[in-house]
Amino acid sequence: MSRPTIAAVAQAAGVSVASVSRVLNGLPATEEMAERVQRAVEQLGYVPDSRARSLKVGRTFQLTLAVADVGNPVYVTMMRAVEEVVSAAGYRLVVTTTGADVVDEVALVRGMARGYADGLLISPIRVDEDLVKSIRECGVPVVVAGNVPAKAGVDTVRANSPKGMLLAVDHLVAKGRTHIAFLNGPADTVPGTARAKGFADALKAHDLQPAGETEAADFTFAAGRAVGGEVLRSQPDAVICANDLLAVGLMHELVGAGLRVPEDVAVVGMDDSELAEQSFPPLTSVNLGSAERGRRAAELLLARIEDNDRRPRRIVVQPSLSVRRSTP
Amino acid sequence: MSRPTIAAVAQAAGVSVASVSRVLNGLPATEEMAERVQRAVEQLGYVPDSRARSLKVGRTFQLTLAVADVGNPVYVTMMRAVEEVVSAAGYRLVVTTTGADVVDEVALVRGMARGYADGLLISPIRVDEDLVKSIRECGVPVVVAGNVPAKAGVDTVRANSPKGMLLAVDHLVAKGRTHIAFLNGPADTVPGTARAKGFADALKAHDLQPAGETEAADFTFAAGRAVGGEVLRSQPDAVICANDLLAVGLMHELVGAGLRVPEDVAVVGMDDSELAEQSFPPLTSVNLGSAERGRRAAELLLARIEDNDRRPRRIVVQPSLSVRRSTP
DNA sequence: GTCGGGCTTGTAAACGATTACAAGAACGAT
DNA sequence: ATCGTTCTTGTAATCGTTTACAAGCCCGAC
Numbered sequence: 001m002s003r004p005t006i007a008a009v010a011q012a013a014g015v016s017v018a019s020v021s022r023v024l025n026g027l028p029a030t031e032e033m034a035e036r037v038q039r040a041v042e043q044l045g046y047v048p049d050s051r052a053r054s055l056k057v058g059r060t061f062q063l064t065l066a067v068a069d070v071g072n073p074v075y076v077t078m079m080r081a082v083e084e085v086v087s088a089a090g091y092r093l094v095v096t097t098t099g100a101d102v103v104d105e106v107a108l109v110r111g112m113a114r115g116y117a118d119g120l121l122i123s124p125i126r127v128d129e130d131l132v133k134s135i136r137e138c139g140v141p142v143v144v145a146g147n148v149p150a151k152a153g154v155d156t157v158r159a160n161s162p163k164g165m166l167l168a169v170d171h172l173v174a175k176g177r178t179h180i181a182f183l184n185g186p187a188d189t190v191p192g193t194a195r196a197k198g199f200a201d202a203l204k205a206h207d208l209q210p211a212g213e214t215e216a217a218d219f220t221f222a223a224g225r226a227v228g229g230e231v232l233r234s235q236p237d238a239v240i241c242a243n244d245l246l247a248v249g250l251m252h253e254l255v256g257a258g259l260r261v262p263e264d265v266a267v268v269g270m271d272d273s274e275l276a277e278q279s280f281p282p283l284t285s286v287n288l289g290s291a292e293r294g295r296r297a298a299e300l301l302l303a304r305i306e307d308n309d310r311r312p313r314r315i316v317v318q319p320s321l322s323v324r325r326s327t328p
Numbered sequence: 329m330s331r332p333t334i335a336a337v338a339q340a341a342g343v344s345v346a347s348v349s350r351v352l353n354g355l356p357a358t359e360e361m362a363e364r365v366q367r368a369v370e371q372l373g374y375v376p377d378s379r380a381r382s383l384k385v386g387r388t389f390q391l392t393l394a395v396a397d398v399g400n401p402v403y404v405t406m407m408r409a410v411e412e413v414v415s416a417a418g419y420r421l422v423v424t425t426t427g428a429d430v431v432d433e434v435a436l437v438r439g440m441a442r443g444y445a446d447g448l449l450i451s452p453i454r455v456d457e458d459l460v461k462s463i464r465e466c467g468v469p470v471v472v473a474g475n476v477p478a479k480a481g482v483d484t485v486r487a488n489s490p491k492g493m494l495l496a497v498d499h500l501v502a503k504g505r506t507h508i509a510f511l512n513g514p515a516d517t518v519p520g521t522a523r524a525k526g527f528a529d530a531l532k533a534h535d536l537q538p539a540g541e542t543e544a545a546d547f548t549f550a551a552g553r554a555v556g557g558e559v560l561r562s563q564p565d566a567v568i569c570a571n572d573l574l575a576v577g578l579m580h581e582l583v584g585a586g587l588r589v590p591e592d593v594a595v596v597g598m599d600d601s602e603l604a605e606q607s608f609p610p611l612t613s614v615n616l617g618s619a620e621r622g623r624r625a626a627e628l629l630l631a632r633i634e635d636n637d638r639r640p641r642r643i644v645v646q647p648s649l650s651v652r653r654s655t656p
Numbered sequence: 657g658t659c660g661g662g663c664t665t666g667t668a669a670a671c672g673a674t675t676a677c678a679a680g681a682a683c684g685a686t
Numbered sequence: 687a688t689c690g691t692t693c694t695t696g697t698a699a700t701c702g703t704t705t706a707c708a709a710g711c712c713c714g715a716c
Binding site for chain 4: 333334335345346349350353376377378379380381382383384385
Binding site for chain 1: 399444
């Protein structure tokens, strides 16, 4: 006993399938026709098949957002912004998780191909040629929140993390901290490389030597905690972390080692996610414009759906610093 | 210039559409056939349309998880567990957000109806008859992570929050706290009512009077903070909070008011989400089995997809207490 | 030489909706 | 009464796949 189709409804109501479709889509119909159809629909518990519908009309009114790790609060900020834009435009947003692995991302893009959604917004953590290739071949408009080579010819929205790093270092130096360490995530990721370079440049701009540089296994709380001891070995008076999760993980280790934040060691996160506000002490964090990136990326996606031949755009969002109590 | 179809590929390769389909689906074919098809696919950049495909085969191999608030870390725990189960079974998981509003949930269930996914796992925060009705009419297997009336006849997996409350109160009493307050979320929600009742019963079991009961506007950090002052008015020596976000929000206010956790006030959260571990001090929290609920719910969903006529099951997952440093 | 069996390949009928087009009904104007 | 308009309704084509079925081919066995 499979689900009823529009034909069953038509038969039950004693009308044609076209009439059923028309009533259901709110096209003009007589009172009596509408009534009969409604009754039949009710009685059979008919639910239209959206696959068939979207196959015919060519759109699903669904958009997909693919993120690396749903546990990373930076994505909730971004997700909220995206959601707002796309739902205002009449689309439903669905979120899917890629692993941190690039092959997962490729598989996702491939699988997400034509049909499941009208567009894809992806925030990849690692990028290689396969990914770029799969994006181009994907068959549905894609915009990337992150950094891909310009020659890839895809719409991108990215953060300016070097500038963000500079803001963080400026702030710390202004507060008299000069022995600054960096806690990075995996260096073979897009944000990892960008932030490492940004850190180096920012210190150079102030004629400072890095107190130390540590690479965590992941951009996660647990990874930050795991390498906390290592970070402290250089006895820094401040640590900049590649994201908020790492920063919070580190702070736990600092406190565990009997150090005070910010008196003994100042800590700066990046992303300015909800966690920065929730952590204790509240975390000074570089706002890389996640919300704005989400919003702009969503707008780009909508525009590309509208007109697939438009010239690819590459937007860079400027950072700001949210100063909280984890720095003096 | 729309995307190429299988017919275009067939023409380019000089074979029939059936052959193309067969090659693409890995059915036996001669070396030469496979080669010609592959070449044509490559050359045209053909991507199969999954709508058409799933219309024909009757499955999408996608499952949807609908949660109220992506910012609530309890859902990431659940989501990870669900993801693990369903991806092992060969399904892709997509997540979508309902507001806290029940009409949004209904709209979602309706909209998610037949076609977008092979099944729906929903964790509703408010439940009414419309929602139950829409679930039954949805046309696709649904399992609810939460509490709906038994007569609704749907598969459910829910937590035992009264028992959880009891664990929390037991623990606090064992540590000598007797002036216990409760910080609830909105009382007109399913978890809100369950936890309020659980709290009352648990105190009664210990012959205690509640120090106070406060209702926050939402199950969020901000809402917890906002009513922090109110919670403190009754000068409790311990506060149990309806979830971790509220607890962390409250702790910020406690510290702001010059109180120490746990020396002056002990704080207990519920959900035992990642945030409990990340907060400072780490939060003692009632583990309501989010991961297990996610896992069991996913299993139920898979089973129902397999056999839609099976008798609905109602699973209750038992709680445990994760003691951390926010209690003595 | 003919027949049957196993392959490979093609033709065409689904899947379940939307919608262009045509046909019929109703109705007013002439 | 006839005609033309407008409005409603039905028929059938279509979206892009998969797949049942049939047809063709090649081969070995009789």
